Amino acid sequence: MIIDSHLHLDDRFDGTAMGAAQELNRQLEEADIVRGIVLQLETQPWSAEDVAEAISNFPRLCGFINVHPTGKNPERCLRDGVECLGYIGLKLHPRLQQFGVDDEQTIRLVRVAGEMSIPVLIDAFPDGTHLMQGFSPLKYAQLAMKCPETQIIWAHMGGHYVIDFMMLAKRLPNVYLDMSYSLLYYQASSIPKDMVYAMRSMKFKRIFYGSDYPDRPVASALEMSLQLLRIKGLSVEELSHVMGKNAQKFFLWDDL
Numbered sequence: 235m236i237i238d239s240h241l242h243l244d245d246r247f248d249g250t251a252m253g254a255a256q257e258l259n260r261q262l263e264e265a266d267i268v269r270g271i272v273l274q275l276e277t278q279p280w281s282a283e284d285v286a287e288a289i290s291n292f293p294r295l296c297g298f299i300n301v302h303p304t305g306k307n308p309e310r311c312l313r314d315g316v317e318c319l320g321y322i323g324l325k326l327h328p329r330l331q332q333f334g335v336d337d338e339q340t341i342r343l344v345r346v347a348g349e350m351s352i353p354v355l356i357d358a359f360p361d362g363t364h365l366m367q368g369f370s371p372l373k374y375a376q377l378a379m380k381c382p383e384t385q386i387i388w389a390h391m392g393g394h395y396v397i398d399f400m401m402l403a404k405r406l407p408n409v410y411l412d413m414s415y416s417l418l419y420y421q422a423s424s425i426p427k428d429m430v431y432a433m434r435s436m437k438f439k440r441i442f443y444g445s446d447y448p449d450r451p452v453a454s455a456l457e458m459s460l461q462l463l464r465i466k467g468l469s470v471e472e473l474s475h476v477m478g479k480n481a482q483k484f485f486l487w488d489d490l
């Protein structure tokens with residue numbers, strides 16, 4: 235059973251949220267992926283309402299709403315997104331949305347998510363832009379520490395900071411990691427070895443699979459990731475946890 239916990243709609247598919255959701259559902263079905271988390275993005279050409287409506291047609295798809303912590307009434311946006319539009323989590327993208335990970339307003343919004351019992355997925359990929367903005371694993375740790383009631387997913391396992399993120403996650407029981415993008419982006423480097431080391435060190439718990447589609451087609455991202463993890467020595471049992479069981483347990487999807 236495979237769950238993809240990090241997906242976006244492809245805004246280059248046919249220009250509509252509906253078309254993009256249909257195409258994503260088709261690709262997931264073809265790859266035998268039982269459920270996927272669609273991360274809405276403010277930077278995409280559709281509203282949170284458009285995306286919610288599009289994905290509501292496909293039981294395989296669940297959404298996280300992207301809210302700006304320093305925008306207009308972020309708490310209301312989040313509550314409406316969950317209560318009226320059916321989103322099941324909050325997506326934060328500090329690099330694209332340009333806000334501080336450990337700012338007071340970010341902490342406030344992430345605490346609200348905890349009060350609402352919904353998880354927060356926060357981008358943690360240190361590309362050049364993010365590094366120049368002052369990317370630091372410590373800021374992610376501060377946020378998690380100040381919001382102990384909120385389950386936080388550090389997307390992309392912190393990229394090449396993966397060992398730092400792992401060491402911090404061990405001290406922060408409310409933190410989870412997704413392997414999306416980083417595993418394949420760094421495939422020719424030493425990073426995937428460190429990522430697998432981190433997974434093993436965490437006993438393959440609190441780690442989720444994600445493809446970051448449309449970065450790559452759903453099926454090829456899955457095939458390449460599985461192949462890489464098998465080469466790095468993951469057993470069938472270990473794979474079953476990171477590829478699906480951990481996410482199933484996290485999202486309480488007993489129906490799968």
Ligand SMILES: [Zn+2]
Nearest residue numbers: 240242273446
């Ligand atoms: Zn992403």
